[in-house]
Amino acid sequence: MANALPAIETLSSSDALNGRIVEFPVDRPLITDGGGCVTPLTIAYQTYGELNAERSNAILLCHALTGDQHAANMHPLTGKPGWWDVMVGPGKPFDTERFFIVCSNVVGGCLGTSGPSSINPATGQAYGLGFPVVTIRDMVRAQAMLIDHLGVDQLFCVAGGSMGGMQVLQWAASYPERVFSAMPIATAPKHSSQNIAFHEVGRQAVMADPDWRGGRYLEFGVRPEKGLAVARMAAHITYLSEPALQRKFGRKLQDRAAPTFSFDADFQIENYLRYQGMAFVDRFDANSYLYVTRACDYFDLAADYGGSLAQAFKGAKTRYCVVSFNSDWLYPTSASRAIVHALNASGASVSFVEIDSDKGHDAFLVYEPDFIATTRGFLEAAATARGLPRASETRAK
Amino acid sequence: MANALPAIETLSSSDALNGRIVEFPVDRPLITDGGGCVTPLTIAYQTYGELNAERSNAILLCHALTGDQHAANMHPLTGKPGWWDVMVGPGKPFDTERFFIVCSNVVGGCLGTSGPSSINPATGQAYGLGFPVVTIRDMVRAQAMLIDHLGVDQLFCVAGGSMGGMQVLQWAASYPERVFSAMPIATAPKHSSQNIAFHEVGRQAVMADPDWRGGRYLEFGVRPEKGLAVARMAAHITYLSEPALQRKFGRKLQDRAAPTFSFDADFQIENYLRYQGMAFVDRFDANSYLYVTRACDYFDLAADYGGSLAQAFKGAKTRYCVVSFNSDWLYPTSASRAIVHALNASGASVSFVEIDSDKGHDAFLVYEPDFIATTRGFLEAAATARGLPRASETRAK
Numbered sequence: 001m002a003n004a005l006p007a008i009e010t011l012s013s014s015d016a017l018n019g020r021i022v023e024f025p026v027d028r029p030l031i032t033d034g035g036g037c038v039t040p041l042t043i044a045y046q047t048y049g050e051l052n053a054e055r056s057n058a059i060l061l062c063h064a065l066t067g068d069q070h071a072a073n074m075h076p077l078t079g080k081p082g083w084w085d086v087m088v089g090p091g092k093p094f095d096t097e098r099f100f101i102v103c104s105n106v107v108g109g110c111l112g113t114s115g116p117s118s119i120n121p122a123t124g125q126a127y128g129l130g131f132p133v134v135t136i137r138d139m140v141r142a143q144a145m146l147i148d149h150l151g152v153d154q155l156f157c158v159a160g161g162s163m164g165g166m167q168v169l170q171w172a173a174s175y176p177e178r179v180f181s182a183m184p185i186a187t188a189p190k191h192s193s194q195n196i197a198f199h200e201v202g203r204q205a206v207m208a209d210p211d212w213r214g215g216r217y218l219e220f221g222v223r224p225e226k227g228l229a230v231a232r233m234a235a236h237i238t239y240l241s242e243p244a245l246q247r248k249f250g251r252k253l254q255d256r257a258a259p260t261f262s263f264d265a266d267f268q269i270e271n272y273l274r275y276q277g278m279a280f281v282d283r284f285d286a287n288s289y290l291y292v293t294r295a296c297d298y299f300d301l302a303a304d305y306g307g308s309l310a311q312a313f314k315g316a317k318t319r320y321c322v323v324s325f326n327s328d329w330l331y332p333t334s335a336s337r338a339i340v341h342a343l344n345a346s347g348a349s350v351s352f353v354e355i356d357s358d359k360g361h362d363a364f365l366v367y368e369p370d371f372i373a374t375t376r377g378f379l380e381a382a383a384t385a386r387g388l389p390r391a392s393e394t395r396a397k
Numbered sequence: 398m399a400n401a402l403p404a405i406e407t408l409s410s411s412d413a414l415n416g417r418i419v420e421f422p423v424d425r426p427l428i429t430d431g432g433g434c435v436t437p438l439t440i441a442y443q444t445y446g447e448l449n450a451e452r453s454n455a456i457l458l459c460h461a462l463t464g465d466q467h468a469a470n471m472h473p474l475t476g477k478p479g480w481w482d483v484m485v486g487p488g489k490p491f492d493t494e495r496f497f498i499v500c501s502n503v504v505g506g507c508l509g510t511s512g513p514s515s516i517n518p519a520t521g522q523a524y525g526l527g528f529p530v531v532t533i534r535d536m537v538r539a540q541a542m543l544i545d546h547l548g549v550d551q552l553f554c555v556a557g558g559s560m561g562g563m564q565v566l567q568w569a570a571s572y573p574e575r576v577f578s579a580m581p582i583a584t585a586p587k588h589s590s591q592n593i594a595f596h597e598v599g600r601q602a603v604m605a606d607p608d609w610r611g612g613r614y615l616e617f618g619v620r621p622e623k624g625l626a627v628a629r630m631a632a633h634i635t636y637l638s639e640p641a642l643q644r645k646f647g648r649k650l651q652d653r654a655a656p657t658f659s660f661d662a663d664f665q666i667e668n669y670l671r672y673q674g675m676a677f678v679d680r681f682d683a684n685s686y687l688y689v690t691r692a693c694d695y696f697d698l699a700a701d702y703g704g705s706l707a708q709a710f711k712g713a714k715t716r717y718c719v720v721s722f723n724s725d726w727l728y729p730t731s732a733s734r735a736i737v738h739a740l741n742a743s744g745a746s747v748s749f750v751e752i753d754s755d756k757g758h759d760a761f762l763v764y765e766p767d768f769i770a771t772t773r774g775f776l777e778a779a780a781t782a783r784g785l786p787r788a789s790e791t792r793a794k
Contacts, residue, residue: 034658133658193642193666194634200667201630203660204674208623210607226605234598234631237591245590251697259695261431261530263600263687267694269590270597277601290660297664298656300648 010149017076018044018105018112019069022149030107030114030142033298036132040121043146044112045069045104048088049096051152057388058152059094060143061103062160062167064365065235065292066284068111071103072096077283086367093375094159098383098391102150106167107142108134108292110285114142117218117285128287129215136163136299140170147178156386157379159183161364162331163292166299169312169339173301176316181382183375185323186364188335189309189342190300195330198238199293202231206286215287228286229277236276241327241360245269302342309342319385320350321378323371325363351378407546414473415441415502415509416466419546427504427511427539430695433529437518440543441509442466442501445485446493448549454785455549456491457540458500459557459564461762462632462689463681465508468500469493474680483764490772491556495780495788499547503564504539505531505689507682511539514615514682525684526612533560533696537567544575553783554776556580558761559728560689563696566709566736570698573713578779580772582720583761585732586706586739587697592727595635596690599628603683612684625683626674633673638724638757642666699739706739716782717747718775720768722760748775 011023021044024030029039046069051058061071061084072088074081088094094101105113108131116131123130132138147155158171158179165187172182188195206212209227213220237245249269253259256266265271305311320343324336333354343350353374357363364371380391408420418441421427426436443466448455458468458481469485471478485491491498502510505528513528520527529535544552555568555576562584569579585592603609606624610617634642646666650656653663662668702708717740721733730751740747750771754760761768777788 032658034656036658129660133660190648192639193646193648193664194639196648196664197630197634197642197666197670200662200664200670201627201634204630204671205602205605205627207660208602208606208627230598230602230605230627233594233601237594237598242589242591245594249590251587251590251593259431261429261433261695263526263530263604263691265597267590267593267597269594273594273597274601294660298658 019046019073020044021112022146024145024149028145030138030145032132032138033135034133036134038107038114038132041107041142041145042112042114042118043104043107043142045102045146046071046073048072048101049099051100051150055152056154056156056386057098058100058102058147058150058155059157059159060147060155060171061088061094061101062143062158062164062171063103063106064160064162064164065296066280066289067164068109069103069105070111072101075283078279083365086365087372087375093372093379095391098388099156102147104143104146106139106292108139108288108295110288115285116215116287116291126218128218131287131291134291134295136166136170136295137174137304139295140167140174143167143171144175144178154178154180156388157181157183157382159185161185162187162361163296165331166296169301172316172318172320173305173312176313176318179316179318180386181319181321181378183321183323183378184336184339186325186328186331186361187339188331189302189339191297192335196297198235199297201234202293203290205230205234206289212286215290217286223281224286225281228281228284228289229274231289232280233273233277236273238330239360239362241329241358243327243358244360247358309338310345313343313346313348316346316348318348319382320348321374322350322352323355323364323374324353325355325357325359325361325368327358328361328363330361416443416470417441418509419543421542421546425542427535427542429529429535430532431530433531435504435511435529437511438504438539438542439509439511439515440501440504440539442499442543443468443470445469445498446496448497448547452549453551453553453783454495455497455499455544455547455552456554456556457544457552457568458485458491458498459540459555459561459568460500460503461557461559461561462693463677463686464561465506466500466502467508469498472680475676480762483762484769484772490769490776492788495785496553499544501540501543503536503689505536505685505692507685512682513612513684513688523615525615528684528688531688531692533563533567533692534571534701536692537564537571540564540568541572541575551575551577553785554578554580554779556582558582559584559758560693562728563693566698569713569715569717570702570709573710573715576713576715577783578716578718578775580718580720580775581733581736583722583725583728583733583758584736585728586699586736588694589732593694595632596694598631599690600687602627602631603686609683612687614683620678621683622678625678625681625686626671628686629677630670630674633670635727636757636759638726638755640724640755641757644755706735707742710740710743710745713743713745715745716779717745718771719747719749720761720771721751722754722756722758722765723751724755725758725760727758
């Protein structure tokens with residue numbers, strides 16, 4: 001628990017690329033599930049809003065596979081709005097006028113938090129594959145160290161979609177007393193065989209690129225861009241629903257009236273995927289892609305509790321709102337139902353909403369009025385239960 | 398029409414790898430939809446059973462994306478049974494004691510029929526990307542030349558699954574009087590946006606491999622094996638249903654009791670996919686993979702008939718049996734229904750069966766009793782209508 005920890009000096013700083021940075025002293029390493037040790041552990045994060053005097057209004061947002069800490073500010077690399085800009089801000093569901101919102105880059109990531117592109121102090125070179133393989137639990141352990149550092153004992157809410165949702169579930173299981181409410185969104189309690197299969201294709205695409213150089217590409221001043229782009233293209237298909245692809249692209253040709261009978265990007269969908277692949281390599285590290293996909297693949301929350309998912313949540317007072325999207329085939333509603341069944345079996349307080357959307361898995365990242373209303377309603381009720389001022393009261397101040 | 402063609406001398410031969418081979422004289426080229434010209438056109442094929450005196454018992458089997466002419470004999474490269482061994486043979490639905498069965502390697506393929514790995518007579522080198530991009534209609538045009546060569550005017554049946562099913566539809570549209578009955582199986586009347594997307598990922602994986610060398614790898618004595626393996630892995634996921642993957646592999650570990658916290662193939666599904674990728678590169682040419690995927694992407698039968706699929710089939714007397722599998726998410730039942738609706742609108746004789754199977758798209762290649770019974774029943778009725786002897790009569794001979 002946070003309040004049991006002795007005050008230990010950490011290095012804090014900030015920069016334009018990574019936002020705020022905390023570096024834990026070498027005697028506070030992250031010991032990973034695989035027996036690895038990351039020290040010094042660095043965590044890059046952003047905060048929005050103010051922590052109240054009671055320290056009771058903190059929300060942790062957990063990002064998805066290739067997300068980062070820039071949830072609600074302009075992304076320093078792409079110049080685009082943060083990944084949850086539709087959800088986080090003044091008057092938005094994650095209301096920065098009411099809540100103190102924290103979002104940190106996961107361990108294994110590549111935007112300031114320790115990961116394979118960080119310098120290994122033992123060698124003076126980037127870790128590469130020398131970085132320990134991490135799990136979702138390791139990500140959450142590191143986040144807990146950050147939350148301690150921020151002086152927050154109990155989080156008002158932990159929320160996130162996809163891999164972020166896995167972290168939400170892990171938070172609730174690992175630190176039940178520190179999570180007042182939880183929103184696992186478009187996620188699953190374990191990675192399925194098909195989920196692992198798609199991730200493995202992505203990893204093989206990266207590792208097939210000769211510029212990957214056994215993971216030591218940074219030492220050689222190269223990057224496996226082509227392999228990483230292919231990995232992203234394959235993954236991107238799984239983020240979109242078939243009907244949305246059909247509606248958006250169908251068989252429309254790209255800037256031409258007839259097929260060229262060549263291997264050019266005749267179809268808009270080809271052009272779109274190629275763009276997605278190319279844009280991705282500008283903002284993401286190839287080794288980090290291996291690490292974050294691996295963390296998802298290893299995720300099987302029930303396995304840590306004797307095979308019983310309900311056992312993972314047993315006895316906790318956390319309030320849950322589980323959200324799925326009916327066109328999400330990556331983490332389909334059936335996976336969310338499995339979470340809900342386990343929560344019901346554990347006696348937890350849980351509401352479950354399946355949002356009607358044709359946007360597929362990525363629906364949680366885009367403007368979906370029903371999802372926004374659901375989130376707003378859940379947080380409002382939880383805030384009341386937690387004794388936080390109502391939204392109108394906050395705004396009147 | 399076959400009987401309108403003058404007798405032209407062609408070169409026939411056979412070898413262990415390719416089976417029978419016919420080389421058309423240079424003055425009988427294949428002119429492709431894209432305006433290309435393949436000459437001499439070589440077609441490699443296999444036959445099973447005997448053509449009857451009336452020449453009325455010929456069945457053309459059309460293979461899928463990476464299939465070949467070896468439908469019912471041991472594959473010369475893999476040593477495994479032919480790809481439709483469960484369906485073709487004495488007493489099997491495609492009964493080699495009753496029917497004269499022909500299966501040819503598609504144009505653009507790599508097992509004896511003209512394709513990008515064939516020698517371009519103009520250069521003395523492999524065509525590479527100099528081979529014309531072909532369409533499903535080009536494949537069917539070449540097959541029609543073969544069927545002419547074999548002296549068959551009307552095929553008793555044209556059957557095939559997946560890309561083979563597209564050829565079946567194209568045969569029925571292009572040569573309605575030459576197709577007495579048709580079985581398009583697990584297929585679609587056009588490639589969807591998602592279909593194109595997966596194919597584009599595969600092509601990009603091949604082309605990202607530096608050993609692809611702009612398609613000229615054969616000249617350099619190398620092959621883009623890693624890229625092609627990644628392409629196959631991605632495609633292979635689409636051939637299997639999520640429930641089948643879960644049943645067969647789930648999260649089972651490969652020859653180990655615990656995860657290794659590494660990027661080894663910890664999970665059986667990873668090991669399986671890697672094997673599929675490696676095995677594929679031993680039997681398939683990377684450029685051919687580009688060509689056959691492109692042919693599928695260009696397939697949109699209705700587009701050739703003013704956007705009306707029914708128009709493609711109008712006025713024909715062909716009898717149809719359309720088959721889909723309920724767990725096939727690559728070419729789902731909805732795609733088969735679109736075919737059936739068009740056939741109904743065109744006034745065709747059509748039966749439609751959705752087979753209950755959890756095996757996904759590849760169900761048409763494996764032992765599925767309901768599918769076998771459906772095929773047997775359809776062919777028996779068609780044989781009666783065609784005036785062919787009953788199965789029992791054939792066997793009594």
